[in-house]
Amino acid sequence: MRGEVLHYDEDQGFGFITGADGNRYTFAREDLRREASMARGMVIEFQPAGGRARDVISIRAQAASPPAATAAPTQTGNAPVAPQHFGRFAENAPATDLWSYFRRGLTENYFNFSGRVRRKEYWGFCLFWTIALIGVVGVGLFIDDAMGHLDELPAVTVGLCGTFVLATTPPWIGLNVRRLHDIGLTGWLFLVVFIPTIGWLIILVFALIPTQARENQWGPVPVGVRA
Incomplete structure (x- = not known):
């Protein structure tokens, strides 16, 4: 599932993610697929497991991995791809009734x-x-x-x-x-x-x-x- 980093404490090694499904997930340093700096707003992919995010990896790091030929294009012509939003800005954000x-x-x-x-x-x-x-x-x-x-x-x-x-x-x-x-x-x-x-x-x-x-x-x- 794709998501967005809401918070990550490097010292404590834990943070929070908002998924594309509108739910929030916690994650820890051991849930990262590879050591990387998790900044607020970073777009990532992860495996949801209850309220926990597993196998967290940044889209940027994944795109940089070989084979490069299989990477999806980020632009069509001269038009940039619209940014994705998750959590409270997502179209499928959870209902609040x-x-x-x-x-x-x-x-x-x-x-x-x-x-x-x-x-x-x-x-x-x-x-x-x-x-x-x-x-x-x-x-x-x-x-x-x-x-x-x-x-x-x-x-x-x-x-x-x-x-x-x-x-x-x-x-x-x-x-x-x-x-x-x-x-x-x-x-x-x-x-x-x-x-x-x-x-x-x-x-x-x-x-x-x-x-x-x-x-x-x-x-x-x-x-x-x-x-």
Whole structure:
């Protein structure tokens, strides 16, 4: 896949890439196909592996490799080739509506604990998660009522709700970790949720803090936020 370097720290040996699919990927020095300087804005090719970029190589370095006869021309006549843009400037940049945030949270970001999420993405996920839970409860109660279980233990409702909560726990934790990254804090602070009584209140306060309007060590400013 083709992409663009958003950030690379030579000293720490890690960075971020925006792919042509509009998603962001992390990469480290060991993911480079050959030692090279990765500058911001450099066009590269890589192999996506979850949220990680593997076999990263710059297009310029690849074009310089033999055989030269197979290299694609960069110009047609006197007209230069239009530059490619990725990430927030790409035509296929990821949608920023609430439903799309929720859908990606349950699919491509299911086990994603790196990067950042803005407040809109966080609360969009919370909104549709709550709607989905209400739907699950409704289906469970309907089945329990039809089976005559409402006077006893509504086993179907309890089972469906438990399954739903367990299934959505990984993306929920990842969402909170990335929200903490977005405000410049380590994701390990999510462990405060286990503090009795006030743990969830602390997480709520973190979730309400505005995005850092600059790139930080966990990635660039999320799409849709004015830097």
